[in-house]
Structures are given as structure tokens and as C-alpha cells.
Amino acid sequence: MKIKVNPTLVAVPMAFLYKVLTKTLRFEVEGLENLTEIMDRNDPVMLALWHNELFSLTSYGMTKKFPYVTMASDSRDGQIITETLERVGYKVARGSSTRGGVKAILGMTRMMKKEGLIGVITVDGPKGPRHKVKQGILAIAQKTDSLIIPMRGYVENPLVFKKSWDRFEVAKPFCRCKVFLGTAFKVTDQKLSPEVLDLEAAKLETIMLNLGSGF
Known part of the structure; x- marks a missing residue:
């Protein structure tokens, strides 16, 4: 028998531990003005x-307390x-590219506007x-007339989940984290045909891969 865990019972301690760990991290930031000038x-x-x-x-992002919205899947883990x-x-719009992706994109677009x-x-x-840019961000950016700020985070001696598809990194307590915010990227005004989407995604991908440096 599969036992269903109440998400709240997991989320409450996770959020608490996340906040505690964040307070120990030492962030070194370059390019924050690229974001704040747009916000101003x-x-x-x-x-x-x-x-x-x-x-x-x-x-x-927690330390800056800016008004964010992101996406999470419609699954129980989500x-x-x-x-x-x-x-x-x-704030969170529910859905992902594999479950309810259109719903999430529309939800995020609506909340941003x-x-x-x-x-x-x-x-x-x-x-x-x-590290391959998918096209959802381009569609949302065009629909909301948003600029895109590429953002990278380099963690000193992270815990790396080597078996995960992305080699997910977790910062250890009291470590240094270098954060880079790049120059704003503007999505083309052209109709987002498959060919145009591929070109725009490749441009953003190149920018992100070349942004900043690690330890």
C-alpha cells in the first residue's frame, strides 16, 4: 500500500532548514544593477x-526579497x-514542460502582468x-514584453548529486557563492516560428554558458 504524505508536513521543515542554511551562505554578486535598473x-x-x-x-533570491514567481509541476512532489x-x-504557477506546461506558462504570464x-x-x-535552453521562457518573455536577465551561481565545493541528470548542486553551510547577473536579453519581435525559437534559444544559451566564472 502506497502511503501518501501530507505535503505540508514536508514543506514546513524544508522551508525552515532552507532559511537557516541561507543565512550562513556568503554571496559575492556581480551585475545586480542589471536587474535593479530594470525594476526601477x-x-x-x-x-x-x-x-x-x-x-x-x-x-x-530569498535574501533580496524581490517579488518572484516561478513554476512547479502538478505532481505531488510539485x-x-x-x-x-x-x-x-x-509565488508559484503550477505545471511544467512534462505535465500541464501550457497551464503553467499561462499562469505565470498572467501573474507577471x-x-x-x-x-x-x-x-x-x-x-x-x-544546460540546453528550452523555449518556454522565450514565449513568456514575448507575451509579457519582458527582458531576460541570465543568472549563474557558482558554489564553493558544493555537494553534487552526480547521478541526477543535471548534476544538481547544494551549497554547504558557510560556503561562498558567486552570483552573476548578465546584461538584459531581449527576445525578438518576430513571430516565434520553430526556426526563430531555435535561434533565440541558441543565443540565450551561449550567453549563459559564458557568464561568470567559478572558484
């Missing part, structure tokens, strides 16, 4: 992240992630390929 103009903006750097960059993120200050939130997307998630 009240222009819509999105952050593009790699999935394996999600832990450290979400932690850094419910746990949603409740955890909401407890650390993020209505509430003026910063969209946060792991552009190679949820299942890869690793």
Missing part, C-alpha cells in the same frame, strides 16, 4: 537559471516544492538536457 523603470523582467544551480540562486517556495517568499512579478525559470528543466 517598472519594466517587466525574467531571470533565466540553469536547473543545477537552482539551490544557491533561490537562496540568494505540491511539496510549491508549499516550500511559498514559505520562503516565492497582473502583479508585476519577476519571472524565474530554470531554462533547461525539469528534465534536461543539461
